[in-house]
Amino acid sequence: MVETNLKAETMRLMKQRDLIEAEMNSIIQRLCQPGGAGLSGNLLDFEGFPRADIDVPTVRADRCCVAGLKNDYKDLTEKIDHNLQLLHAPKLVSKSSAPMDSETGKAMDSQTPFISNGCSSVSPGRAFGRNSAVLAAVDPEVKQPFAMVDEITEASPSAEDGLQLGDQIVKFGTVESGDNLLSRLASEAQTNVGRVISVMVMRQGALTNVSVTPRIWRGRGLLGCHFKIL
Structure with a gap:
């Protein structure tokens, strides 16, 4: 159930990100049309006055909007990446099937799983987002x-x-x-x-x-x- 909810949430975030990308593209195309101010063009003329050939307040509003949308896009991408990492993470080992400690004879704690990074074992909190081997395992198509x-x-x-x-x-x-x-x-x-x-x-x-x-x-x-x- 948890995995199903996480998948649904990830799909929702992806759709939301697609909408943001479409909105960004629409604004950027408007700003970058021939004769437009672009995303970083000067809004003042050579005398230091607002350019008369463009609607300066609208351009400023569009640029501000693009900046905000880019931040939203980045935040959504980070959430999506995190969810994908969780979805592809190894399942927790149950208590009943947990490996036995050879010295104590007790089951090892199943709530502290380890992810192999190819050299040693590290906890998920340190591996996610930091180790390229882990990220490649998250998406085998990378x-x-x-x-x-x-x-x-x-x-x-x-x-x-x-x-x-x-x-x-x-x-x-x-x-x-x-x-x-x-x-x-x-x-x-x-x-x-x-x-x-x-x-x-x-x-x-x-x-x-x-x-x-x-x-x-x-x-x-x-x-x-x-x-x-x-």
């Missing part, structure tokens, strides 16, 4: 990282959206490991200008989801970062 962020320009879309130097890319939108990765990454960004792309990265040994939005800004490219193929 592939190995295929690229790494080795350069990020300050104030670029990738920097503002949360990518970090050293992030290892596991999945970038629809792009996973394979051939012609650089061209596929570039094509994915160009195809999704003004739309949110879900990026799965390995960061300090833990899988993390980041939402990035390719867009025109004052620097080069649509993201302002460089990927090194691993």
Whole structure:
């Protein structure tokens, strides 16, 4: 019953996240339309007055809304990841079938299960979200990282959206490991200008989801970062 409720709750959170993503995409497309202010464009003219070619209060409200939605998206993703970890965690061993301590002859405590990380046993509270082996076990479809962020320009879309130097890319939108990765990454960004792309990265040994939005800004490219193929 508990597992069924957790699955239902996770599905509900996923649907809620999809709605937030759709709303974000709609606002971002409006902001990034030709002649628009974008997500970070200057709202003042060269004389320091509010630009006359855009509705400055509306743009500010839209930007504020996107920032709030991104926070909500991140929170939901963390809850979903936590639920998935719980759903895939080893079941607690019952008292009746608990292993016996060879020295005391008593059943070992079934309420303190251990999860193997490939080297030693650690409690779930320390393993979840911190060990890449545990996270890979949670989702067997997770592939190995295929690229790494080795350069990020300050104030670029990738920097503002949360990518970090050293992030290892596991999945970038629809792009996973394979051939012609650089061209596929570039094509994915160009195809999704003004739309949110879900990026799965390995960061300090833990899988993390980041939402990035390719867009025109004052620097080069649509993201302002460089990927090194691993």
